[in-house]
Structure formats: structure tokens, C-alpha cells
Amino acid sequence: MKDYFGYKDKVCVVTGASSGMGRATVEMLVDLGAKVYALDLNPCTVEGIAEFIQCNLAKKEEIDESFNKIPEHIDSFFGVAGLSGSKTDYRTTFDCNYTANMYITLNYLKERMKKGGSIVYCTSTAGLEWKKFKKEQNKVVHAKTWEEVEERTRKLASSAPATFAYMYSKRCLSQFACEQAVEFAKLGIRINNVLPASTDTGMKQEFQDMIGSEEALIAQTGLAGRLAKSEEMAYPMVFLNSDMASFISGLDMVVDYTDTCLKVLKLKKNLEAVSATNPIICALAKKMMSKAGTKALPDGKE
Numbered sequence: 440m441k442d443y444f445g446y447k448d449k450v451c452v453v454t455g456a457s458s459g460m461g462r463a464t465v466e467m468l469v470d471l472g473a474k475v476y477a478l479d480l481n482p483c484t485v486e487g488i489a490e491f492i493q494c495n496l497a498k499k500e501e502i503d504e505s506f507n508k509i510p511e512h513i514d515s516f517f518g519v520a521g522l523s524g525s526k527t528d529y530r531t532t533f534d535c536n537y538t539a540n541m542y543i544t545l546n547y548l549k550e551r552m553k554k555g556g557s558i559v560y561c562t563s564t565a566g567l568e569w570k571k572f573k574k575e576q577n578k579v580v581h582a583k584t585w586e587e588v589e590e591r592t593r594k595l596a597s598s599a600p601a602t603f604a605y606m607y608s609k610r611c612l613s614q615f616a617c618e619q620a621v622e623f624a625k626l627g628i629r630i631n632n633v634l635p636a637s638t639d640t641g642m643k644q645e646f647q648d649m650i651g652s653e654e655a656l657i658a659q660t661g662l663a664g665r666l667a668k669s670e671e672m673a674y675p676m677v678f679l680n681s682d683m684a685s686f687i688s689g690l691d692m693v694v695d696y697t698d699t700c701l702k703v704l705k706l707k708k709n710l711e712a713v714s715a716t717n718p719i720i721c722a723l724a725k726k727m728m729s730k731a732g733t734k735a736l737p738d739g740k741e
């Protein structure tokens with residue numbers, strides 16, 4: 440049978456490889472014959488991977504050390520690791536979700552990928568409204584170094600709740616992907632995003648705690664009536680980075696079982712259309728969270 444996906448012997452790097460969507464992605468890639476380099480804070484126990492590399496993606500030096508252990512040529516990158524912000528501070532959350540992907544893409548993937556290479560980032564439906572808030576994101580998305588991003592998010596990191604880093608980082612990543620898809624297209628390398636709706640992964644409990652209960656989390660899934668399974672997000676990521684998607688680049692693939700349609704048709708309230716950086720909104724959110732007993736950690740504390 441023809442190998443339609445074309446992953447046989449391809450070097451694939453997956454972040455967030457130890458749990459949820461990242462782990463499901465690794466399992467599929469191993470099945471499809473890829474050489475998988477699995478990056479995560481925690482061990483990845485999937486059998487058949489080329490190597491597990493322990494890495495805290497919120498630390499630039501650890502990313503550098505990790506990429507020293509990865510082959511010079513990379514075929515596909517899956518940026519899946521992410522943090523909700525409910526247990527980590529703003530800085531860590533933002534850097535894991537956004538800065539790490541920016542840094543890896545500009546410093547390693549641009550050098551180590553050739554024509555035919557492919558990149559997919561796992562953003563979120565929480566970042567769906569990024570086009571409306573480009574002005575808020577521009578200064579960060581147009582920063583080209585780790586230090587510049589850190590500098591341009593310093594004020595937010597000390598004033599906004601860490602859970603706001605989630606929405607902002609995902610919006611920045613979607614915009615970054617759109618802008619870099621244009622640059623990388625000139626090199627023959629594709630970049631796409633998958634925007635998952637609520638999914639039953641290691642992160643579920645954190646979102647559940649934020650929203651109040653499992654029933655409330657399921658209720659906001661709309662017509663699906665259930666959370667997605669990890670593999671239902673791995674399928675589109677594996678597809679987008681495969682030969683089957685060779686003419687797809689610059690796409691925001693929303694995986695939400697019609698939830699966005701409901702919002703477009705005004706059959707459901709769009710709660711994502713709020714600023715992620717407005718100081719008044721951030722201060723109000725922080726106050727509400729501390730009243731409700733939700734952690735809104737100041738910079739530097741976990």
C-alpha cells in the first residue's frame with residue numbers, strides 16, 4: 440500500500456510528548472514509522488521512540504541543550520506542550536506556550552529544515568480571536584529574540600493573572616504562525632495551527648477547576664456534548680504535517696465540532712472576544728480570582 444502520510448524514517452520532534460495530545464501524536468508517528476524525538480518535562484514512555492529528551496521549554500538554555508541532542512536535519516515539528524496558567528506563573532506559562540515555539544522555529548527549524556519540512560503548533564480555541572487583537576500582539580510577535588519577548592511581556596507578567604497568559608500566548612502563537620507561514624513558504628516549509636476545543640487530557644482538571652465543575656466544562660462543548668479525546672487532536676496535527684497536506688500552509692484548523700459555527704451564527708455567546716492585555720480587565724480578573732480563591736500568581740512564584 441502507498442505510504443500516503445510519508446512519515447517513514449522522517450525525523451519528527453514533538454514537544455509535550457508525555458501526556459494528552461502530545462503523547463497521542465507520538466504514538467501515531469511511531470506507528471507510521473517516524474523517528475520521534477520526544478521533548479517534555481516528564482518522561483515519555485511510548486515504546487519505539489528514537490529518544491526522550493527531558494526539557495523545560497520555559498528555559499531557553501534547556502531548549503539549546505535539547506536541540507544539541509537532536510539530528511541536524513529535522514523533517515517535522517509538533518509544538519504541542521502547553522500550560523493553562525492555573526498552576527504556574529505568568530512568565531512560565533507564556534514562555535512555554537509562546538516563547539519556546541518562537542525560539543525553536545527561528546533558531547533551529549529555519550536552519551535544520553529543508554524544502555518539504557512541516558511545522559504544526561497546538562494553540563487553542565481560547566486564541567481564536569487573534570485577528571481582532573493583532574494590535575495587542577504585534578509588539579510580542581514582532582520580537583525576534585527570547586530576551587525581547589521577555590522584555591515586552593514584563594509588565595503583564597507582574598500585573599495580569601497567569602491564566603490570562605494562556606489566551607494571550609495562544610493568540611500570539613496563531614499570529615506568529617500566520618506571519619511565519621509566509622516567510623517559511625519561501626523556503627518550501629509549511630506552518631499550520633491546530634486550535635483544539637476542550638479535550639480530556641492531563642489539563643482537564645485545571646480547566647474544570649477554573650469553570651467550576653465537570654458538568655459546566657461539558658456543557659460549554661456545545662453540540663459535541665463531550666470533551667474531545669487526545670487522539671482526536673493528534674489526528675489533525677499528524678495530518679497537517681504529513682504529505683497529505685502538502686498544499687496546506689498558514690491554516691488555523693479549528694477542531695471544535697461546530698462550536699465556532701454556533702458563535703458565528705450567534706447561537707452561542709462568544710466569551711473569547713475580550714482583551715488579554717487591557718490593564719483594567721486584567722486587574723478586575725485578578726481581583727475576581729483572588730475572591731474566588733483561584734490562584735493568580737505574581738511573577739516568579741509557582
Ligand SMILES: NC(=O)c1ccc[n+]([C@@H]2O[C@H](COP(=O)([O-])OP(=O)(O)OC[C@H]3O[C@@H](n4cnc5c(N)ncnc54)[C@H](O)[C@@H]3O)[C@@H](O)[C@H]2O)c1
Binds near residue numbers: 459461561565642
Ligand atoms: N486540554 C484542553 O482542553 C486543551 C484545549 C485547547 C488547547 N490545549 C492545548 O493542547 C496542548 C497539549 O495539552 P494537553 O491538553 O494534551 O495537556 P497535558 O497536560 O496532558 O499535556 C501537556 C504536556 O506538556 C508538558 N509540559 C508542560 N509544561 C512544560 C514545560 N515547561 N516544558 C516541557 N514540557 C512541558 C507536560 O509535562 C505535558 O506532558 C497544550 O498546548 C494546550 O494548551 C488543550
